[in-house]
Amino acid sequence: MALLEKELAHFRHSIAVPGMGVAMQEKLKETRILVVGAGGLGSPVIQYLSASGVGVIGIADYGVINDEDMHRQPLYQMQDIRKHKAKMAASRLWASNPFSKHYPLLLQVKPDNIKQLLQGMDLVIDCSQHTATHLVINDACISEGKPFVIGEVHNWVSWWAGFNIAPVSGDAAASYRCALELIDDHRNFDAGAIGVTHGATGMMMVNEVLKFIAGVPDGLANKFYSMNFLHNTYEVSTLAPNATILADTRAKGVLTADDYGMEIVPDIED
Template sequence: MALTDGQLERYSRHIILKEVGVKGQKKLLNSKVLIIGAGGLGAPAAMYLAAAGVGTIGIADADEVDLSNLQRQIIHATEDVGKAKVQSAKETMERMNPDVIVHTYRKYVMADNIQELIRDYDFIIDGTDNFPAKFLINDACVMEKKPFSHAGIIRFKGQLMTYVPGQGPCYRCIFQSPPPKDAVPTCKQAGVIGAMGGVIGSLQAMEAIKYILGVGELLVGKLLTYDALKMEFRTVPLPKKVSTCAVCGDHPTITELIDYEQAVCDL
């Protein structure tokens, strides 16, 4: 497929990069990324992926836009309050770039639907806000051999890591199992500065783009942390893949997906 004159102009700043070029831009246009969560992380990730020309973007979220979301969830506007988040996100992305096909899934991502949901996508972005969802996404991606970006934000801090099948530890290798319910405060209880979502969500989009293009070093086997008050990034080496991991180890004990219970905070 040849790029149109409009596409050559739209993506010109990509195309002049030796790491991208016309070939790389075509890869982006032919790629599929699923974002789970249209909140503080998913919002900037979705907007940058749409702007970059990722050809098919799926977005899954069961909630409606609330006024308290707008301090950080920049894909939504005041007039979207009360609207389904996936619909608001779709409209914003389509206004940004008509090249992009947006699939919406207004549903909770659960053990009985996630594998089918992620199966057709090349890369998954975890924009969720609670430990049960994060472990579910990890386990499903391991089982379906899908790469994904994990991230979390709270107060003035954030973190992210990337999992690629066969190349490093999964989320469960590092954290093993969800903490007890209410053991860790949610962002509703602890607060979160709005721009944290922009910093970390944009980095998730960058990980997806690098994976699609096959360039650079991904955060595989590394945890990137960010402390906004100190304006400090740190890259922490992670242990290698754990042979006894319950889901990606040599003899996995988790062979079916599990829905855990936990209080939900709307990132």
């Protein structure tokens, strides 16, 4: 998809980066990404996906903006409080990059709609920080053959990983279900949330996604990244695909909301 003259000017500094160029900027323009969650983690993710020139960004979030969350959602402004995050995010992103299409999806991602949401998407980034949603996305993406990225932030510690992305070695791609034990080791459900840890994690996730789109080998494939921002320790682990889990997931497909322990919220009337 050829860039307009105005896009060439808008993205000229990105195009000038070694290894990027016009062809890669055009590839970003052709990419369609579904982002689930537009809160503390989703906000920086969608901001930098848009700023980088990703052509289509679906923003799925049924929640509203709250005053107490503003410290980690600088995409929004005080006059946006009590308005829907997805709708305000699309408006804010268009204001800084009118060349991308930002689609607000005011809905809960759930078993009944996940496959429809995946249609036409090249990649899913799950920023919901909600286990049941992670599992729904995992099962649907495995069933539909879609690559996906999940991240979470817990106080000073965060993690993010690529799933259903096969390494160049030819090994099988790991799923979220294959990594549950490792993920549990990086969770801390104590109260509190720091804005900067969400922002930094979101940017690091987008950096890996951009490398994936650019064809950099194995940056996300079977890789699990974690960062302890308090002690400045950064770790990379290799995920091991579990053939039994993968086969079982493919056989069962997307389960019911009850199976996931997911509470279904009423549809948004807007």
